[in-house]
Amino acid sequence: MVLQLTQEQELIVQSVREFAQETQKETDAYQVVKGLADMDFLGIFYPEEYGGAGTDFTSFILALEELAKTNASAALIYANQCSLVAYAIYRWGTQEQKSTYLPSLFSAEIFGGLAYIDKDPSEEWQPCTARREGDCFVLNGEKSYVINGSKAGVYVVTALVDEALTAFLVEKDTPGLTCGPAWEKMGLDGVEVTNIQLAEVKVPAENLLGEVGQGGAILAEVLALNHIAMAAITVGICQRAFEASVAYSQERIQFGRPIAKLQAIQTMIGNMATNIQAARLLAYQAAALKDQDKDFSHLADMARYFADIHGELVCQDAIQIHGGYGYSEDLGIEKLLRDVKGISLFAGPAVPLCLKIARDELE
Known part of the structure; x- marks a missing residue:
């Protein structure tokens, strides 16, 4: 397959290349990603009605590859924001959820985190669970490998509801949610990775992402x-x-x-x-x-x-x-x-x- 870039795609690659060169001395990868947001790149392949740029997914991949040549940490944050958290909300969220979170994610007003890996510290490991209480779900458990960690303003969290894997949108300031210390890593120094703990975290039923069992x-x-x-x-x-x-x-x-x-x-x-x-x-x-x-x-x-x-x-x-x-x-x-x-x-x-x-x- 030979990809013939459109004129718009060529401009995107050139813009990201110049931006990456201009910001290569910036030590805060999150500031670099905020700079991409100012250029309307965070919502690059999403509809304009949610603050996106309305281009295609291939343009996003081209931009991501170009950024990674200079700043792999910023590229990983960029990918986490666009192809994980935002995409989960865009594909499975309600209209209200999309209108609430997508513009903020695309402007980098908030960062997102995907919390789907349960911590397994011992043989007594228990998966993250959620039980229904009235108009809320109550989450308990601990998630590991959460990219953006405490930097995130909203998390897509998976938990078992009566053995059915289910996804929820959980905001960072929800009582009972705490972030562990940032990991010390051998690479990707600009990306914060932590565990998050959920202790009797009450999530409104309207923050259910998709339906019960669709996690x-x-x-x-x-x-x-x-x-x-x-x-x-x-x-x-x-x-x-x-x-x-x-x-x-x-x-x-x-x-x-x-x-x-x-x-x-x-x-x-x-x-x-x-x-x-x-x-x-x-x-x-x-x-x-x-x-x-x-x-x-x-x-x-x-x-x-x-x-x-x-x-x-x-x-x-x-x-x-x-x-x-x-x-x-x-x-x-x-x-x-x-x-x-x-x-x-x-x-x-x-x-x-x-x-x-x-x-x-x-x-």
Whole structure:
């Protein structure tokens, strides 16, 4: 598949590239994302009636890839806001929920968090539950891996209602909801990740997202969409690693000639280029299916799986090409490896996707 960008898409890529270069010294990734909001990029593929820009999902993927080349943390926050939290509300929310939350998410007045992974501290683990009390649901439990953590103003929280997985919109200041300390991580330093605890948290029934028992369907759809976004971020990180490696290999002289002349280096460059382009095309094709209102989940799984498996290898080769300089913090190459590993972990394990892809093919 060869993606021929429209004039609008080319302008979007150029705008994000210039913005990323202008903000590359900004240490607060959330401020970077707020800058994107000022440019109307947070609601890029959503209808204008909710504060969106009314373009297509492919434009979002292009913008995400471009941003990830310079700032992977901001790209992850951007993806979490658009392809997880906002999308869950847009696809499954009531008209009132959409009107209440989407404009605030697209303007970055608030950030969103998806809390769907239950903490499993011991054999006595209990899943997050919700019981009905009058016109409220009462939530109890603890969620882990919550991107945006205390930065979020609203969370999409999943809980069991009589064994039926159900999703709720829970605002940060709801009594009984507390955020744990921010995690100390090896990469993606600009993204806050925490656990959240829910102790007798009363959520109005009108904050039910979808219907009781639809939590699994909601997660399946938003996570499939997010697979494309995570693949795009991985491609962006790897593209930066690749470009740096090509430039360095042409400048570094060894034995009287650039190391780019060495077959071992050429093999790594060739593998890197092929794997990046393959991951990119899978992501673009999945995005195109989304824009055509076709089932994109199978290709989204492939895009995420392929990018995850090969992204780390690309960044490892980049370090190898740079030698000792690649291992040092001076050039930032080692940071790319740490960031791409973080994308892999926070997006959920990719290996089970291979089995899911196989099952889909065998049906």
